[in-house]
Amino acid sequence: MQSQTLQAQPTLIESLYRAVVKFYRGDARHFQITYLFSFLCYGILALGWEANLLKYAVIFGTCLAVQALGLHLTKKPMSGLKSALITSLGLCLILKANLPVTLALAAALSIGSKFVLRYNNKHIFNPNNFGIIVTMLITGDAWISPGQWGSSTLLLFFIGMLGLVVLFKVGRIDTSLAFLGTFAVLQFAKVVLWQGWPMDFFFHQFTSGTLLLYSFFMITDPVTTPNAPKARILWAAGIALVSFILTNWLFLHTAPIWALFFIAPVTVFLDKKFKHKQFQWTTS
Amino acid sequence: MDHIMKKLILTLTILMGITLQSFAFCGFYVAKADVSLFNKTSQVILARKGSHTVVTMSNDFSGDVKDFAMVVPVPEVLKREQIRVKNPAIFATFDAYSGPRMTEYYDPEVCAVAYKEYYDYDDVSVNEVQTTSMAPSREFKRMDNVKVEARYSVEEYDVVILSATESGSLEKWLIQNGYKIPTGAKEVLEPYIKNGLNFFVVKVDAEKQKFIGSSTNLRPLQIEYNSSRFMLPIRLGMANSSGTQDLVVYALSEKGRIETTNYRTVEIPTDRDIPLFVKNQGLFGKFYADLFERTYERSSKNNVYLEYSWDASLDQPVKCDPCVGPPPIVTDLTEAGASWIYKNGQLDQSSRVFFTRLHVRYDRAHFPQDLVFQETPNTTRFQGRYVVHNPPYSNSFSCSEGQDYLRKLKSRRADEMVELALLTGWNTWQYKDYLTQYDTYLERGALDETNYDAVLQHGGVNLDQSGETPTWLYILFYSLLFLLPFGKWLFRRFQTIRS
Structure with missing residues (x-):
């Protein structure tokens, strides 16, 4: 009542x-x-x-x-x-x-x-x-300044979580995960398995606020990423691979940002190869 | 003639007036905090242009020189001319120039009296540790997987460049050949070997050390190389150490500030008004050491602190303000490796040199990676500067402005005490007389009834209560933000529960 x-x-x-x-x-x-x-x-x-x-x-x-x-x-x-x-x-x-x-x-x-x-x-x-x-x-x-966020794990949790919310709404979580996943596997293989650095060396890099903000908010822009999910994963993995090379052999501190610059135009070809509906911002 | 003299005197008086005014504006340098206040401090000068890096290393080793061993990963097999021994004075110059500083201001006279100028200048004393010992050099024991790429005698140092393919062998080689390295060095050496780095290994040739003279501490070693890597290997020094170590980095670059890329570079608290007794009782050194300690303790303990950044180019008229020590001159800069100020053998007056001083307190738990640097175009000036204010020198406060001034002075001093407690965590109760020092000049009835004692700290400031916003507040803030879009849903749930 x-x-x-x-x-x-x-x-x-x-x-x-x-x-x-x-x-x-x-x-x-x-x-x-x-x-x-x-x-x-x-x-x-x-x-x-x-x-x-x-x-x-x-x-x-x-x-x-x-x-x-x-x-x-x-x-x-x-x-x-x-x-x-x-x-x-x-x-x-x-x-x-x-x-x-x-x-x-x-x-x-x-x-x-x-x-x-x-x-x-x-x-x-x-x-x-x-x-x-x-x-x-x-x-x-x-x-x-890639060091400006520090490597606080608390921040990792929050940026990760907030990023997820935004991405579920936009539907680009696959891009972030494909990028972070590929980059982490490559980096883990090189730094921990091959060079023998302890695990905290590896975690220090992947809890960097700059990297997480980039992964969840920059590369996920729906108007730049490929339309098809498959193409997005390929695309993000490509960025991760280029970032890996730039980080470890050219010692570029902002490697992912440069990698995105070079890989972004590939979207045009990926969209031709993998046909999919294009993203629109407004849901109403 | 008399006329000319008069004119000259008049001009001089005007000029002096201007100088005095400008001094009053900038404040005087009165004290500084030098690196000797911190235990276990190493100092490094980095000079970097393009991929060319010059590293000058000074350490505070004070034991028996025959126990001294230094292992530095280097990107290439260094030639003899890439290794030099430098005069320790260069570190003293850089430290004095860039150290945190206390500046002093005089409040203007409130009740008219004759002007009198006064200031103090603390002399700097350098403590030197005497070392004498001997350990004859001998042939190296051979070992598979370890190759002696080069061996040089660099003044009092015995330098070896090693390459290795396996860290266990390298560790054994070092131990068998009499290098005192910490146990557990093997794990730390491994990644550098895998990265294809060579090792610059140093021992002291005691015979020559004796010959050079026992009055000097171990002199700084300088190496230069070309590499895209711009880093300082701090991991090796932490192989067997659980405590913290301090490192002060003086960096010379062409464009602007040097900062770390894998740790936060944070400015040290600066431009604070602190009580006058810090100067009068000679407490400034302790003040800065405690300020650093407290800033470090309150942080996540993995920051690098910026203590100084300034354009030190040759054509720069103001190389510091106020200056704690003389700014580096051409020979200092070239000694430190800023060779780019010479072009074709000629000193280039228009060349740029930017000076950055970083201070890091590190330990194994909070610094899993070596320090990696980058040069930024950031030319913003920064200095650790702490200000003390002197009341008017005359002590005449009988006019009504004077009485007003005294009340303001008391409230200002209360603020200074709070600032002091926040910055250093000191127990300020012991200095409570500082607040009432000028009460005797107050006339009857003009006494300020405010109880300033409340601002004094009896047991030092609780670390949790001060300054920085607590983490839980951020968690709450973000949680609310997160819940906001789901408000409608939550609202419905709430209604269902109520009905």
């Missing part, structure tokens, strides 16, 4: 709450924005990163402006601005530079690549990845 009345006449707060939840669950990007934002807060509050508001403002401003321009020119709905927020947060989390203008360039390149470098309604490069790599190469003023 009581519950009937409650359902018949929801209070203002209840209906407001329901409306918010309905809106929130309507688009997987809302999850991503929330979680990336919470990582940024974690970095600033718990890990004591230098929070330069001007630099963050430049990143967000440029991303949103370029995205708005792009959406206007291509006559697409302005809800696409949410993607720009994800790209901005990704840049804030990964890229560092001395000058704000360098970050503006990275932001413009990231978003610009989405509108210019596209094939068959998909991006050829991962937007963040493209912006970061090209900015580092041409300016010499930008860098990535």
Whole structure:
């Protein structure tokens, strides 16, 4: 009896709450924005990163402006601005530079690549990845600090778990697992079986916050990954293999990010070979 | 003539006025904390350009030199000219230049009096450990799987470059040939052998050590090589050690800061106002050692701390602010391996040198991997700087501004005490007179009723209560975030339970 009345006449707060939840669950990007934002807060509050508001403002401003321009020119709905927020947060989390203008360039390149470098309604490069790599190469003023997250196991648990939530909603968990799995097997074989380092040496690498954030949030971008699940696994394994080579023979500290840059365009061929339905952001 | 003299004096006075003002703004350097405050400290200078690395190693070995042995994995078979012995003074220069510093400010006079300037300068004394001993060098015992690639006599050092295919043999070889290496070195040596690295093995030639003179400690050794690897092998030193060791790395690079890629590089707390008695009672060294200890204890114990970063290029007018020791000059930089400041034999004034100082306290449990570095374009300046404030020198506070000043002074000193307790964990109760020191100058009725005693720490600050946000708060925060999207579902469940 009581519950009937409650359902018949929801209070203002209840209906407001329901409306918010309905809106929130309507688009997987809302999850991503929330979680990336919470990582940024974690970095600033718990890990004591230098929070330069001007630099963050430049990143967000440029991303949103370029995205708005792009959406206007291509006559697409302005809800696409949410993607720009994800790209901005990704840049804030990964890229560092001395000058704000360098970050503006990275932001413009990231978003610009989405509108210019596209094939068959998909991006050829991962937007963040493209912006970061090209900015580092041409300016010499930008860098990535792979050690900035440390190797706290608590963080592993949370990033892993939160990543799972986002990915189940988007359906790209196979990509993350294929990448991490292949990379871990190769690295385990080399470091532990062949070289004889103890297990904590191996775990230290795989609990690195940078690697996990990359695995769950960067390579899983549904508009850059191949459409078919089989193709995605192949693709992710390819990235893992290239990362393995770059890590161990060229001593690149940010190997997975470079690997993604080289492997991302392969998606075009994989999509031709393995036909599958293309991903759409909004579920409603 | 008289006219010119007057003009000159006037100009000088103006110039002095400007200098004094600028000094008052920057604060004076009064004390520093040098590496000798930390036990078991090794110091390393890294100079890196492209893939060319120069490593200068200094260690605080103070036992019998015949027990001294050093094993460093190196990426190539070093030639004789790639190995040098350096003057230990270079480490003292770098330490003094980049160490944490205390700066001192004078509050301006509140009630008008004649200006008088005053400051202290603490002299630095270097403790030298005397070593005398002898151990004649002899032929090496042969062993399969271990190859002596080269053997050099480098001043007082007997250097061997080894390559090996099996770690057990290498360990045996080292022991049989009289190198004092820790037990359990075998497991640690194995990965380096598999990685194709050679071993730079050093012993002291006691005869020559004696000849060079007993007044010096073991002198630093410098090696140079080309390799894409930019790392420091710390694992070998932890083979048989459960305790912590300190390592201070001075890095010279061309573009900007050096940081670790497999551990967090964290800035040491800086720019804090601390009580004046830290300076007056000569406690700054202890203050910094305790600050470092406490920062380390409160962390996850696997961080690398940034203590200094500054552009030390030749054309850079301000190489430190305030300077604790003289900034490195051309010879210091070239001695340390920054050979890129010379182009075609000519000193290139426009060449860049960036100085980074990292301090790491490591042990086996928290540092499973060697330290791996990268050079970043980050040119942001950083220094460990702690500030003390002196009340006006005249002690005249009779005017009403003076009385106001005294009340503010007391509240500021209370803040300084809290800061001190938070940074170092010291029991500040013992310094409680610091708060009331200027109460005698307060006139009747002007006494501040605030009970500042409450801010004093009787037994030091509890480690769990201070500063950093506790982990459970983050867990709660993330759990709530995680539950948020499932609110609707939870709400329904809640209703079902109620009905």
